[in-house]
Amino acid sequence: MRRNLGKASAIALALAACGPDTRGPGTTPDGDPGNVDSGGGGGDGTPNPGDGCPDEAKLVYVVDSNNKLSQFNPPTKTFTDLGTLACPAGSARPFSMAIARDATAWVLYDNGDLFRVETKNNLRCTKAAWVRDTQGLSKFGMGFSTDQVGGTTDTLFISGGSGPSASTSTLAKLDMTTFQPATVGTVTGWPELTGTGSAELWGFFPATSNARVVQVDKTSGGVLRTYPLSTLNGTPNAWAFAFHGGSFWVFLKRSGESNTTVYQVNGATGAIASETPTNGRSIVGAGVSTCAPIIL
Numbered sequence: 001m002r003r004n005l006g007k008a009s010a011i012a013l014a015l016a017a018c019g020p021d022t023r024g025p026g027t028t029p030d031g032d033p034g035n036v037d038s039g040g041g042g043g044d045g046t047p048n049p050g051d052g053c054p055d056e057a058k059l060v061y062v063v064d065s066n067n068k069l070s071q072f073n074p075p076t077k078t079f080t081d082l083g084t085l086a087c088p089a090g091s092a093r094p095f096s097m098a099i100a101r102d103a104t105a106w107v108l109y110d111n112g113d114l115f116r117v118e119t120k121n122n123l124r125c126t127k128a129a130w131v132r133d134t135q136g137l138s139k140f141g142m143g144f145s146t147d148q149v150g151g152t153t154d155t156l157f158i159s160g161g162s163g164p165s166a167s168t169s170t171l172a173k174l175d176m177t178t179f180q181p182a183t184v185g186t187v188t189g190w191p192e193l194t195g196t197g198s199a200e201l202w203g204f205f206p207a208t209s210n211a212r213v214v215q216v217d218k219t220s221g222g223v224l225r226t227y228p229l230s231t232l233n234g235t236p237n238a239w240a241f242a243f244h245g246g247s248f249w250v251f252l253k254r255s256g257e258s259n260t261t262v263y264q265v266n267g268a269t270g271a272i273a274s275e276t277p278t279n280g281r282s283i284v285g286a287g288v289s290t291c292a293p294i295i296l
Contacts, residue, residue, distance in 0.1 A: 052152060053291030056103040056120060060242045060249060060292070063094045063107060063285040064260075069123060072286070074244045077262065077276045087115040087125035096192065097240075097285035098142040098156060105287060106156070112138045114179070130179045136161055137170060137181055141203070141241075145195025145218065146290045154290055157184075157193055157201055157218065164190045171221040185221025192241040194248070197290040202243060204250055206236035213248055213265060227270025232263065240286030246295045247273065251283040 060072040067085040072078075085094070085107065092111035099105055105117040107125075112132035118124045132138050140160025147153045156174045158181065169190050172181035191203025191214065201216045211232040215225040234254035242249045248265040260283040262276040 053101055053289070054103055054120075057099065057101055057289040057291040058293065060244055060286060060288045061097065061099050061105055061119065062240060062251060062281075062283045062287075063097050063105075065093055065238065065282040065284050067094060068281075069105070069117070069119070072242075072249070072262075074247065074249060074264075077264075077274070079278070079281075082119065083123050085117065085123055085125065087113075087117065088127065089113050089115070094285050095139055096141050097287040098144055099287035099289045100144060101152070101154060101289045101291050103289065106142070107285065108140065108142065110139065128179055133162075134179075135170070135172070135181055135183065137172065138162055139164070140169070141190070141192035142174070143193035143195040143201065143241075143287070144290055145201045146197050146199045149199045150197065151199065154195070155218075157195065159187050159191055159193055159203065159216075159221075161190075166190070171216065184219065185217075187216065187221045191216070192239060192286075194241050194243045194286075194288060195290060196243050197292070197294055202241075202248065204239065204241035204248070206239050206252060207233065208235050209233050213250075213270060227265065229263075229265065229270070229272070231272055238282050238284045240283050242286045242288040243267065244288055244292045249286070251286055253282055 062072050063069050069082045069085055071080040089109040092109040094107055095110040096108045097105055103119050105119050107115050107117050114128040114130040116126045116128055137160050140158040142158040144154040144156050147155055158174050159169045159171045161169050169187050171184045171187050174181050189205045191205050193203050195201050201218045203214050203216050205212050211229045213227040214223055217224050237255050238253040240251040246267045248267055250263040251260050253260045260278045260281045263272055264274040266273050
């Protein structure tokens with residue numbers, strides 16, 4: 001989930017520090033992943049057949065600045081291109097993306113339009129009844145999170161405002177029937193969001209000197225855990241964020257870089273486990289449903 005950002009706006013991104021702990025997403029208090037998965041399945045982290053999750057919903061999706069929509073397979077770190085979006089958004093470009101449990105993509109464009117994209121039906125676009133600038137939320141990052149651990153119902157969280165140059169953003173829940181946001185709290189900085197099947201919400205905050213991954217309190221917008229990522233410091237140009245299989249996946253292109261690099265961040269320690277360059281991709285949005293496995 002995320003966007004493309006100019007240098008001047010990116011410098012304003014910041015987040016107050018909070019000490020990390022040793023537990024990873026979806027773990028029990030002693031750090032044991034236990035019998036928790038992303039869709040009500042067994043302890044192997046794979047949703048059960050009866051959870052309503054198609055196989056397509058268990059992968060990460062990304063969209064680039066040229067409207068190309070692709071699947072990303074975390075275990076193999078490979079992309080499968082699905083096609084080019086043709087949503088009626090004029091000259092606007094994709095800004096952020098979230099994926100629902102039926103593998104439907106919700107794509108926000110930088111003009112404030114929100115579209116439902118059918119990933120399994122020729123990428124057909126339907127404009128949502130989202131009103132631009134609702135409560136000042138014209139641009140935002142977004143991600144679905146389950147309402148309870150191992151549950152099969154989700155809430156779409158969004159965090160944004162008028163633009164990434166602001167020092168704070170509004171965290172809200174978006175009603176997918178009425179498309180009305182309900183404010184939860186205020187977040188310091190401009191995160192891209194990803195949820196998990198263990199009912200957690202996380203954000204990636206790119207910055208010139210304070211890049212980090214943070215667990216966000218879904219009831220207040222407060223900071224629960226922080227993983228500093230100094231290796232990712234730099235002026236961000238395009239970025240996106242997803243969680244899959246016990247790892248966070250940061251898609252980042254910084255000023256002066258020609259392509260996006262995919263960074264795998266250990267969900268239990270915050271350490272960078274791998275770096276995968278991409279060829280000719282400038283990824284501005286990523287999404288993963290809560291059907292994706294919490295552990296592999």
